[in-house]
Amino acid sequence: MTKRPAPYPAGWDADSVRAKFNADAVSALVNRYASAPFEVTVDFVEVDGVLCTGLSVSSGVQFPVAAKKQLSNSGGGTLIAIGDVFVRTLSSSHVVGTSKAGWNDWRDLFDRCFDNREADIGRFVRRHLTSIDLSALAPLLASAKPTPAVDYRKQLIELLEKGAKRFAALIDERGIDITNHGWWDTALIIEGERAKEWHSTTEFLRLIESQNPDYTGWPVWVVPLVSPHRPHVVNNRYEGLYGGFGQGDASDFMIYDPTGQFFQRRALQEDRAPDRVKPGTIFDFALPIIRCAEAIAVGLAFAKAMQYRRENTKLHFAFQWSGLRGRELTAWANPWRFLPPGGTAIDDVHMTQLTVPIDTALESIGPTLVGPLGGLFSTFDGAQINSDVFESEVRDLFNRSLKG
Numbered sequence: 001m002t003k004r005p006a007p008y009p010a011g012w013d014a015d016s017v018r019a020k021f022n023a024d025a026v027s028a029l030v031n032r033y034a035s036a037p038f039e040v041t042v043d044f045v046e047v048d049g050v051l052c053t054g055l056s057v058s059s060g061v062q063f064p065v066a067a068k069k070q071l072s073n074s075g076g077g078t079l080i081a082i083g084d085v086f087v088r089t090l091s092s093s094h095v096v097g098t099s100k101a102g103w104n105d106w107r108d109l110f111d112r113c114f115d116n117r118e119a120d121i122g123r124f125v126r127r128h129l130t131s132i133d134l135s136a137l138a139p140l141l142a143s144a145k146p147t148p149a150v151d152y153r154k155q156l157i158e159l160l161e162k163g164a165k166r167f168a169a170l171i172d173e174r175g176i177d178i179t180n181h182g183w184w185d186t187a188l189i190i191e192g193e194r195a196k197e198w199h200s201t202t203e204f205l206r207l208i209e210s211q212n213p214d215y216t217g218w219p220v221w222v223v224p225l226v227s228p229h230r231p232h233v234v235n236n237r238y239e240g241l242y243g244g245f246g247q248g249d250a251s252d253f254m255i256y257d258p259t260g261q262f263f264q265r266r267a268l269q270e271d272r273a274p275d276r277v278k279p280g281t282i283f284d285f286a287l288p289i290i291r292c293a294e295a296i297a298v299g300l301a302f303a304k305a306m307q308y309r310r311e312n313t314k315l316h317f318a319f320q321w322s323g324l325r326g327r328e329l330t331a332w333a334n335p336w337r338f339l340p341p342g343g344t345a346i347d348d349v350h351m352t353q354l355t356v357p358i359d360t361a362l363e364s365i366g367p368t369l370v371g372p373l374g375g376l377f378s379t380f381d382g383a384q385i386n387s388d389v390f391e392s393e394v395r396d397l398f399n400r401s402l403k404g
Contacts, residue, residue: 007050014051018044021053033080035068062113064101085109111310111359152189153353156318159187160351163263167253170241180279181251182268182323184291186220188299190260192313192358194306198258200233208256211305212298215397220264220295221254221302231256260306262299266291268323270332283327283345285385286334286393288373290402292319293365293394296356303358313358320351321376329380334403337389343380350376366394 008016023042031037038061043054064085071080085101087109101109164185171178198204209223224230224242231240237257251267269287271279299315325348331337352372360368370387377383396402 014046017051017053026055033067033069033071035066036063038065064109064113107304150191152191152316152355153318155189156187156316156353157351159189159261159263160185160318160320163187163253163255163265166239166255167241167265170253174241178267181271182280182283182321182327184266184268184288185318185320185322186262186264186266186292186295187318187320188262188295189316190299190303190306190308190313191316192303192308194260194308194313196307198306200236200238200258204258205231205238205256207305208302211301213301215294215297215400216290216402218252220266220291220298221256221262222252223256237261258306260303260308262302264295268321271323277332280323281327282330282332283321283324283380284332284334285329285339285377285383286331286337286389288319288321288376289366289369289385289390289393290397292317292369292373293397295319296360296365296368297362297398300356300358300360308358310358314355315358315360316353316355318351318353319372320349322349324348324350324379327380329377329383336403343383345379345381347379350379352376362398363395366391369394 021042021044023040026042027040030040038057041056043056045052045054067080067082067084070078070082073079086098087101087105088098198207205223206225208221209225212219212222214222222242224240229240229242231238231254237255237259239253239255241253243251251272253263253265255261255263268283270277270282270284296315296317299317303313303315324345327345328341329339329343329345331339352375354368354372356365356368367387367390370390373390374384377385393402
């Protein structure tokens with residue numbers, strides 16, 4: 001709770017609050033304006049000596065509930081209009097809260113409703129299967145051949161290797177000097193069924209260009225649509241090599257494969273500012289948190305835009321850093337962050353993998369990265385970064401309020 005409670009109205013006390021906001025009265029008031037009745041739980045908590053009321057609605061909603069009557073304040077102003085639907089969302093202020101559903105909330109709302117209906121169907125099936133002799137199904141089940149499990153760890157490593165090999169070929173072909181650079185590589189494989197097949201066409205390219213949430217100004221799998229920077233089709237997939245290496249903030253090679261595989265190699269930002277720091281000497285701790293969080297968010301946006309089904313889709317990521325040996329872990333990009341001096345890497349390469357479902361919420365990405373990136377930071381002589389720092393950096397990223 002971030003705001004202080006207002007004092008009681010004249011003549012009120014804690015008992016008055018409990019009497020006025022009893023469960024029956026609140027439910028009657030809510031259902032007077034709701035298009036369908038639903039249960040409301042009333043809780044009381046004391047803050048600064050003032051008894052405050054909290055209302056909660058149980059989960060499991062199967063259809064949206066709208067306002068059937070207008071609710072006005074004492075001055076005649078509209079608080080809730082007829083037809084308004086309220087949802088839990090990040091869309092209105094990039095902070096989780098309740099607000100009127102916007103255009104970008106409806107898909108998620110209906111997905112939740114369908115998921116809850118499927119859960120009810122599952123309970124129905126389990127309840128009625130208890131009366132069936134399952135032994136009769138044994139011969140049929142015994143004859144069924146299991147589908148071999150896909151080794152996504154192996155596939156991610158192969159994608160990293162193929163992407164790096166293709167990058168090296170392009171660099172050699174164009175005679176670009178990439179010495180004194182470390183690299184951050186990202187591989188993504190989307191596992192699941194989708195409602196539409198995509199091909200290496202302008203339609204696919206414009207789709208991922210328009211659906212990239214772009215939290216940093218130059219996100220992973222950015223798509224410049226203006227020539228000569230526009231990606232080109234090579235081996236039935238789009239690829240793009242961007243930037244003058246050693247300059248600016250765009251030293252990247254990217255692969256966009258409509259089959260659901262994406263690759264990016266990016267020069268470490270610490271090595272692209274030679275006027276500020278000698279290349280190959282430092283490794284900023286915050287940049288991996290920010291970049292990996294953005295990669296996950298972009299991947300989730302792509303999977304939804306490509307119409308992958310929510311009930312069975314997973315996103316498999318691999319993140320790899322190279323050129324680490326001899327670097328010191330620092331707070332270079334955000335010097336307002338304090339990081340104790342020391343911590344130099346001996347290993348030159350570190351790779352980590354993680355898998356997230358397509359319905360992963362943005363606010364859960366920070367905690368998800370704590371484990372996978374913990375190994376990266378420990379490469380620097382056992383360094384540890386507090387989980388609160390992960391959540392803070394990722395929250396600022398998605399709020400578009402990064403410092404530095």
